[in-house]
Amino acid sequence: MTSSEEQLSLFQNPTTDSEASAAAQPELIPTDAKIPIPPGTYSAMTEIAQHCNVCHRCGLGETRTHAVVGRGNLQAPIMIIGEAPGQNEDETGLPFVGKAGQLLDKILASVKLDTDNHIYICNVIKCRPPNNRVPTTDEISACKPYLLEQIRLVDPKIILFTGATALKGLTGEKRGITKIRGNWIEWEGRLCMPILHPAYLLRNPSRERGSPKWLMWQDIQAVRAKLDEMQHSRDQGSEGASADLRFRD
Template sequence: MRSEEQPSLFDLSKVGESTPGVNFQADLIPKNAKIPIPAGTYQTMTEMAADCNRCHRCDLGDNRTHAVIGRGNISSDVMIVGEGPGQNEDETGLPFVGKAGQLLEKILASVGIDSDRDVYICNAVKCRPPENRVPTSEEIAACRPYLLEQIRIVDPKIILLSGATAARSLLNEKRGITKIRGLWIEWEGRLTMPILHPAYLLRNPSKERGSPKWLMWQDIQAVRAKLDEIRANCKLANG
């Protein structure tokens, strides 16, 4: 049964850091964003990270400190796709490490989902847009092949699309995030759910019924229930 009572999950606590281990390798990649990167190009995230840190398929590569690839379990059932890196992410090379990321950790933990063990976290756009502006359609398109490769490597059963840019990148969704959040949408045989971005929740502190934080609490409970259902069905299928 889903509860409408929210636990104290919006007080921020320090999130542990992990260190990316990427040895950059010279490798040819299409510099023209109109030329796709073929599926199966990368066998590991490390290989892809090396190319992303050399990538100039759009102008965002000109000013980045690090391309931000991902963190978490690359064999997890749940994948979370954010919009794009901010300053903290650009500096560390890791997604969701600022206040929004700390809030995401709390939200996941509230339903027993561990960000290191149970999910893989990445962004639709791998390099920070100037002044944290919304990525352009061209920038989203340039990075989409990398996102598709990440999905292929992780092979998640559930993909959470955090924010409008993430939903547009994968689903080509034109509706606003408030119109589609909490909906299960099938994509390529996988379940996806658009959710509100944690940064939006930080700007809307109310926890009253119908508020963004209240809606997120409903959505994350639905995700937990669906994950439990999928795992139970897999267990039955495997005897």
């Protein structure tokens, strides 16, 4: 297995205690992006944040103000993955806090989803690319171990990819976002849906049938319905197990 393949495997056995202890020291982060950060390195999101703020696995570490790791419920059933931090995010250290993020929060609230209970939000890369350009393949690869560790720690039931860069960066999917959005796909045993990026909705404000905002409304309702369905199935399973125990008693 090559180092890049090793780096991208989400379900390898965690590191040993000695490896984890060494990896928890920022000065020992591999500066060569081809050297993997092993799965299981981090025990908490705060450790990832500490590493990201001193990370130089790609050139973006030279120009950032803050690394932007994530916000929301650390045990959320839904994880939303975006592309990269913008200026507002770089300044605050929090993802999706500009106009696009404010719109995203409103969209989530429209189906009674929020970052206190249901949502954890992060990006494929943790540092802002200059002039908000699209992150390069090398930058995404360098940052991917952090994202994989975030997924492992949060362990979401549903992942939403906002935009084509997020989708391709993690899954390798090459189809355009307008062709695949709203469709459920499976990645590493997790249920995922690509959705339009909120910034795209800001550039296309129409709410007519078939417009980007109308499509987003359909997609977010489907996500809410799927979460409710999963919750109902889990509750039914718990009730069945309890009834079985009572019967055996």
